[in-house]
Structure formats: structure tokens, C-alpha cells
Amino acid sequence: MxxxxxxxxxxxxxxRGIGKAIAKRFASEGAxxxxxxxxxxxxxxxxKEFGALGYGVLSILADVSNANHVERAVEYTVSKWGRIDILANNAGIAWEEDFLELKDENWRKMLDVNLNGMFYTAQRVSRQMVKQGEGAIINMASTNGLVGEVRFAHYNASKGGVVLLTKTMALELGKYNIRVxxxxxxxxxxxxxxxxxxxxFVQEYVRTKISIGRVGQPQDVAGVFAFLASDDAAFITGTEIVVDGGQLAQ
Ligand SMILES: NC(=O)c1ccc[n+]([C@@H]2O[C@H](COP(=O)([O-])OP(=O)(O)OC[C@H]3O[C@@H](n4cnc5c(N)ncnc54)[C@H](O)[C@@H]3O)[C@@H](O)[C@H]2O)c1
Structure with a gap:
């Protein structure tokens, strides 16, 4: 089994990227x-790639920063498969920009995808999970949600928001048997x-900041999503797991 x-x-x-690795991990374990x-x-x-591997997939083109797209994606999934057990709320964007030069429209674009999109998806999927009486939600934050980084004020603000959105969702949804x-x-x-x-840049970054001595790979993160979605994490909610090769330890 x-x-x-x-x-x-x-x-x-x-x-692509981490989200693709997460999807592959869940699919390879039967979802x-x-x-x-x-x-x-x-x-x-x-x-196409997943189909060739024999995985059961629905692919849905949607922009998570558009609440209507998110609603349609959730409805479509439920109409096809009847429920949603696990949400990997991963979509996000990033680029560098000096705080003093950051344009309002760029600030808004970042928050629209990384925080608003996260909220629309988390809320719409949660409403389905409440009907089911169970579910596991994993929101993609970042070490940039826990500490600052020069030229990433907009990204840091979005990911800090995800960390605390997660905690409050966990407090409100525990009674429905939904972990977040x-x-x-x-x-x-x-x-x-x-x-x-x-x-x-990457080599220097690894040498000076990452204890494990290498950059992370998408699979390093996918395994943690799978753990948090599994019954082994049945008593874990409202917290974050750092996957950084030891970077924040110093
Ligand atoms: N790569 C890292 O070092 C790193 C570190 C910490 C956190 N993260 C976070 O992990 C997540 C995935 O990052 P990644 O490195 O795999 O990025 P990526 O750019 O390789 O992949 C991002 C994925 O999100 C999708 N996406 C982007 N905007 C979207 C939107 N508006 N609607 C729907 N889909 C959208 C893209 O199509 C793509 O499939 C992001 O939330 C990112 O902030 C990444």
C-alpha cells in the first residue's frame, strides 16, 4: 500500500521547479x-511526462493571483475526483530589487502572487476540506519569511506573511481536522x-553560508511536503520546517 x-x-x-518535484513525489506514492x-x-x-509514468493527473491552467481562476480550479478538481485531501500551496515568484527603488506596482505584483494567491488557494481549498472533515495544507514560505535579505524586501514581506497566515489558519481549522x-x-x-x-555567486554562497556544503535540490523540499501531508505528521500543525542545509543555524 x-x-x-x-x-x-x-x-x-x-x-516546473519545486512544485513539479512535489507533484511527482505525491504521484509516485499513489496520489x-x-x-x-x-x-x-x-x-x-x-x-505529458507524468502521463507517460502512469500517474493520474489533471492539468489546470490558472493564475493563483486571480481568485476566480482559483475557484474554478478547485471546483473542476472536485467535480472530477470528489475531494481534495492535500494542498501543496507552492506557486510563487521572486526577483531582486533595491528597497529604495522598488516601484509600487512591483511591490503589488509580488504580494498578489506570493501572498494573495496563497490566501485565495488556501481559503478555497479549506472550504472544501471543511466539508470533508479532514485535510492537510502545506504553504510554501522560505527562509526569507524568517530572516531578512538585502534586495528582497518585497519577497521577504510576502513570505513572512505566509508563515503567519499558516499559523492562524492552523488555529482556526484544527477543529475541522485540517492541519496547516x-x-x-x-x-x-x-x-x-x-x-x-x-x-x-552560487559557489561562494554555498562556501560561506550552507553547512551541508551544497545547494538544495527540489527533491529535498518535496520529501518534507510528503512528510507533512502524511499520517506521521498527524500531531503537527501551525509550524514551519526549515530546509536549508544549516544556513539559518548561524
Ligand atoms: N528556489 C528557491 O531557492 C526557493 C527557496 C525558498 C522558497 N522558494 C519558493 O518555492 C516556490 C517554488 O519556487 P521554484 O524555485 O520552484 O520556482 P520556479 O519559478 O522554478 O517555479 C514556479 C512555479 O510557479 C508557477 N507560477 C508562478 N506564478 C504563478 C501564478 N501567478 N499562478 C500560477 N502558477 C504560478 C510557475 O508557472 C512555475 O510552475 C515559490 O513559492 C518560491 O518562492 C523557492
């Missing part, structure tokens, strides 16, 4: 997956971080 046999997982930002992304080509590619936790990765090599940093 696989750990997530008969479970339905709703994974946002599932078309059926709703793959949500705003990137049509990547989504089609991922759907967040995951705070450090440096994970994905298309997002590759777009921000060159190889030289």
Missing part, C-alpha cells in the same frame, strides 16, 4: 494530482534561482 493511495493532491506552481500553473507550455510538458504547516526552504536550485544567480 502506497502512502497516498486514494488521496487527491492539489499542487500549485506544479509545472492523484491536480497540476496547477500559469505556464501553458511547461504544464503541457509536465502533464509551512515549509521554509533555503537555497534550492530551480529555474527561479538560476534566473537570479550565476554559478560563481
Amino acid at each position: 502506497k502512502r497516498f493511495e486514494d488521496k487527491i493532491a492539489f499542487v500549485t506552481g506544479a509545472s 492523484k494530482i491536480a497540476l496547477i500553473s500559469n505556464h501553458e507550455d511547461d504544464l503541457n510538458e509536465t502533464e 504547516n509551512s515549509v521554509c526552504p533555503g537555497y534550492i536550485r530551480t529555474p527561479m534561482s538560476e534566473a537570479i544567480d550565476d554559478e560563481e
Whole structure:
């Protein structure tokens, strides 16, 4: 018996990077997956790849910063599969910008996806889980939700918001048997971080900041999502797990 046999997982930002690894991990352990992304080509590619592996998938093109898109995605998943057991609320964006130069529209864009999108998805999926009387929600935060980083004020604010959104959701939803936790990765090599940093920067970063001596891989984070969604985490709610190779230990 696989750990997530008969479970339905709703994974946002599932078309590449960490979200794709999370979706793959749940699928390889028996879950059926709703793959949500705003990137049509990547989504089609991922759907094809997962289909070839024999995974049960629905792929849904949606922008999480649009509450109507999120509602339709949730309704579609429930109409096809009847329920949602696990939410991996992962979709997010990041780029660097000096605080003093940061334009209002860029600040709003960051919060629209990373915090508003997280809220729309968490709330709409929670309402379904309340009807079911159970569920597990894992929100993607970051070490940048726990400590600051130069040139990431907008990103840090969004991820700090996710950490506390998670705690309050856990307080309000415990009585419905819904657990809510967040995951705070450090440096994970994905298309997002590759777009921000060159190889030289990464080597120096690893040498000076990461105790384990390497960058993280998407699978390092996917396993933690699977743990938090599993029965092994039955008494864990309202907290965050840091996955950073020891970076925040100093
Ligand atoms: N890579 C890292 O080092 C790192 C560290 C900590 C936290 N995170 C967080 O992990 C999550 C995934 O990051 P990643 O590195 O895999 O990024 P990525 O850019 O490689 O992938 C992001 C995914 O989210 C989707 N997405 C983006 N905006 C969306 C929107 N508005 N609606 C729907 N889908 C959208 C993209 O299509 C893509 O599938 C993000 O929330 C990010 O902030 C990443």
C-alpha cells in the first residue's frame, strides 16, 4: 500500500521547479494530482511526462493571483475526483530589487502572487476540506519569511506573511481536522534561482553560508511536503520546517 493511495493532491506552481518535484513525489506514492500553473507550455510538458509514468493527473491552467481562476480550479478538481485531501500551496515568484527603488506596482505584483494567491488557494481549498472533515495544507514560505535579505524586501514581506497566515489558519481549522504547516526552504536550485544567480555567486554562497556544503535540490523540499501531508505528521500543525542545509543555524 502506497502512502497516498486514494488521496487527491492539489499542487500549485506544479509545472516546473519545486512544485513539479512535489507533484511527482505525491504521484509516485499513489496520489492523484491536480497540476496547477500559469505556464501553458511547461504544464503541457509536465502533464505529458507524468502521463507517460502512469500517474493520474489533471492539468489546470490558472493564475493563483486571480481568485476566480482559483475557484474554478478547485471546483473542476472536485467535480472530477470528489475531494481534495492535500494542498501543496507552492506557486510563487521572486526577483531582486533595491528597497529604495522598488516601484509600487512591483511591490503589488509580488504580494498578489506570493501572498494573495496563497490566501485565495488556501481559503478555497479549506472550504472544501471543511466539508470533508479532514485535510492537510502545506504553504510554501522560505527562509526569507524568517530572516531578512538585502534586495528582497518585497519577497521577504510576502513570505513572512505566509508563515503567519499558516499559523492562524492552523488555529482556526484544527477543529475541522485540517492541519496547516509551512515549509521554509533555503537555497534550492530551480529555474527561479538560476534566473537570479550565476554559478560563481552560487559557489561562494554555498562556501560561506550552507553547512551541508551544497545547494538544495527540489527533491529535498518535496520529501518534507510528503512528510507533512502524511499520517506521521498527524500531531503537527501551525509550524514551519526549515530546509536549508544549516544556513539559518548561524
Ligand atoms: N528556489 C528557491 O531557492 C526557493 C527557496 C525558498 C522558497 N522558494 C519558493 O518555492 C516556490 C517554488 O519556487 P521554484 O524555485 O520552484 O520556482 P520556479 O519559478 O522554478 O517555479 C514556479 C512555479 O510557479 C508557477 N507560477 C508562478 N506564478 C504563478 C501564478 N501567478 N499562478 C500560477 N502558477 C504560478 C510557475 O508557472 C512555475 O510552475 C515559490 O513559492 C518560491 O518562492 C523557492
